[in-house]
Amino acid sequence: MTHTLGRPDFDLITAWIEPGDRVLDLGCGDGTLLRHLIDTRGVHGWGVEIDDANILAAIRNGINVIQGNLERPLDEFADQGFDHVVLSRTLQTVRHTEGILREMLRVGREAVVSFPNFAYWKNLRSVLDGRMPVSEDLPYQWYDSPNVRFFTLLDFEALCDKMGLVIRERHVLDEEGNLVEDEVNFLGSLAVYRLTLNR
Amino acid sequence: MSGQSVGVVAAQRAHFDQPLQLRSGGVLPAYDLVYETYGTLNAAKSNAILVCHALSGNHHIAGHYADDPQNVGWWDNIVGPGRPLDTDKFFIVGLNNLGGCHGSTGPSSPNPATGKTWGADFPMVAVIDWVHAQAHLADLLGIDSWAAIMGGSLGGMQALRWSITYPERVRNAIVIAAAPRLSAQNIAFNDVARQAILTDPDFHGGHFYEHGTRPVRGLRLARMLGHITYLSDDQMGEKFGRELRNEALSYHFGVEFEVESYLRYQGDKFASYFDANTYLLMTKALDYFDPAREHNGNLTATMARSTAGFLIISFSTDWRFSPARSKEMVAALLANGRNVSYADISLNFGHDSFLMHDAHYHDVIDAYLRKIKL
Numbered sequence: 001m002t003h004t005l006g007r008p009d010f011d012l013i014t015a016w017i018e019p020g021d022r023v024l025d026l027g028c029g030d031g032t033l034l035r036h037l038i039d040t041r042g043v044h045g046w047g048v049e050i051d052d053a054n055i056l057a058a059i060r061n062g063i064n065v066i067q068g069n070l071e072r073p074l075d076e077f078a079d080q081g082f083d084h085v086v087l088s089r090t091l092q093t094v095r096h097t098e099g100i101l102r103e104m105l106r107v108g109r110e111a112v113v114s115f116p117n118f119a120y121w122k123n124l125r126s127v128l129d130g131r132m133p134v135s136e137d138l139p140y141q142w143y144d145s146p147n148v149r150f151f152t153l154l155d156f157e158a159l160c161d162k163m164g165l166v167i168r169e170r171h172v173l174d175e176e177g178n179l180v181e182d183e184v185n186f187l188g189s190l191a192v193y194r195l196t197l198n199r
Numbered sequence: 200m201s202g203q204s205v206g207v208v209a210a211q212r213a214h215f216d217q218p219l220q221l222r223s224g225g226v227l228p229a230y231d232l233v234y235e236t237y238g239t240l241n242a243a244k245s246n247a248i249l250v251c252h253a254l255s256g257n258h259h260i261a262g263h264y265a266d267d268p269q270n271v272g273w274w275d276n277i278v279g280p281g282r283p284l285d286t287d288k289f290f291i292v293g294l295n296n297l298g299g300c301h302g303s304t305g306p307s308s309p310n311p312a313t314g315k316t317w318g319a320d321f322p323m324v325a326v327i328d329w330v331h332a333q334a335h336l337a338d339l340l341g342i343d344s345w346a347a348i349m350g351g352s353l354g355g356m357q358a359l360r361w362s363i364t365y366p367e368r369v370r371n372a373i374v375i376a377a378a379p380r381l382s383a384q385n386i387a388f389n390d391v392a393r394q395a396i397l398t399d400p401d402f403h404g405g406h407f408y409e410h411g412t413r414p415v416r417g418l419r420l421a422r423m424l425g426h427i428t429y430l431s432d433d434q435m436g437e438k439f440g441r442e443l444r445n446e447a448l449s450y451h452f453g454v455e456f457e458v459e460s461y462l463r464y465q466g467d468k469f470a471s472y473f474d475a476n477t478y479l480l481m482t483k484a485l486d487y488f489d490p491a492r493e494h495n496g497n498l499t500a501t502m503a504r505s506t507a508g509f510l511i512i513s514f515s516t517d518w519r520f521s522p523a524r525s526k527e528m529v530a531a532l533l534a535n536g537r538n539v540s541y542a543d544i545s546l547n548f549g550h551d552s553f554l555m556h557d558a559h560y561h562d563v564i565d566a567y568l569r570k571i572k573l
Contacts, residue, residue, distance in 0.1 A: 052544075055540075059510075059563060059566040060569070064538050064539055064540050066539070067542050076526050076530040077533055081533065
């Protein structure tokens with residue numbers, strides 16, 4: 001199965017976004033997802049990035065990008081200014097997990113979050129074999145990983161429950177990007193969620 | 200540094216006979232603007248970039264004069280073929296603002312009503328007055344809409360003001376090391392600088408020209424103070440530390456530390472050519488600048504008029520116009536759903552960073568300008 005820009009979660013995220021929506025992509029990298037959403041969905045998009053090289057790459061991509069740190073409040077962004085706030089494969093790199101999730105739903109109507117599942121069976125097997133997992137969705141060695149939070153689908157859903165966040169939709173993918181329907185916490189390598197506040 | 204210099208340039212002069220109504224209530228019956236251009240205006244007249252100068256700048260942005268090759272423009276490192284403000288692609292315009300002392304009508308020009316030098320009688324000018332005058336220059340050059348208006352510090356404030364006052368004439372604004380209004384601390388620094396000039400016995404209430412003198416001491420102090428605020432503590436530490444001019448302490452009030460030598464040199468150099476009345480006017484224009492005042496301090500409401508795309512740049516070590524001040528403009532633009540990018544550049548030169556050549560800083564501007572549709 002081929003995926004947009006080699007990122008299976010991008011296809012799912014794209015499908016959730018309506019033409020003309022206002023989209024904020026936190027940790028937007030070089031702006032690839034926003035570029036795709038602008039080109040295919042005609043969204044009005046902005047990204048947030050901390051890294052100088054990515055700021056430059058996003059501007060080269062013609063993307064609105066704001067240099068900022070996701071560990072701090074998103075003070076430049078007003079309440080409910082966006083239809084969708086995307087955090088793609090970035091939540092595991094942020095220390096202030098609850099802070100960023102709250103900020104997403106302060107500035108946006110809906111949060112879209114994707115992250116690698118540490119309970120994926122290959123990851124578990126790797127740990128049982130005595131080594132930290134390295135996989136398609138966790139492509140780093142333990143000593144050079146940007147990841148600072150290690151959690152599973154069940155962990156994330158328990159946090160959403162605790163924070164009163166409503167899971168509107170969830171898709172789980174294996175390492176090849178195929179949808180996983182059963183035993184998702186064991187068979188899923190990457191999860192994508194749509195969240196809103198409880199109301 | 201990549202790219203090339205624009206080479207030999209020449210200043211031009213435009214005369215305007217239409218009176219200019221000023222924000223302060225005054226009127227300039229007629230005025231001259233001195234300007235320079237680099238590159239070629241294309242047939243569609245869609246490739247023009249206006250570069251606005253800061254407190255002590257002028258129209259000589261880039262290149263050098265045939266008869267004065269040492270006099271290189273103040274932002275030469277960013278203008279020229281292959282540089283971010285690429286003269287193979289863009290038509291660059293720089294001018295000396297009203298009230299200046301580099302050829303445009305200002306306090307050191309003759310007052311047509313009296314035949315004497317304007318001096319202290321020159322009316323107070325505001326950023327919006329400069330913008331109106333710049334718009335008349337644009338009319339003269341046949342430029343309906345600027346591809347971009349760009350500036351650092353007070354120059355960035357002019358770009359911001361343009362986007363609010365003439366939204367249909369600005370397609371992009373590049374606002375560097377600026378703020379939507381000065382802080383109390385900034386106004387305080389400006390007032391100390393002004394007091395140094397105003398209390399200089401050679402100031403003569405601003406009419407020193409008739410006395411054949413200049414308030415050199417006040418101007419020198421003003422510049423020394425300003426200079427400290429343009430640099431970062433770290434940079435001064437690295438550049439000068441506690442280095443002494445001579446080997447041992449000599450226990451007098453002459454120059455002992457290298458930093459003293461540097462500041463005095465900068466002060467003397469500046470005081471030898473800059474006009475004290477211009478310095479007063481420019482600092483007041485800074486203090487008065489506050490476009491959000493028109494909406495009870497609500498910058499978001501003020502910026503609703505602006506339709507330009509924005510690139511906003513701050514510098515990590517700039518404490519005179521800190522990154523937080525740039526973020527105020529970013530927030531106002533975001534709240535209006537405008538196209539805006541913001542980069543906070545790590546550079547060690549404080550407020551003066553905007554004039555420095557740094558590969559990442561210049562790459563960001565280059566990347567932004569390359570995406571502009573002409």
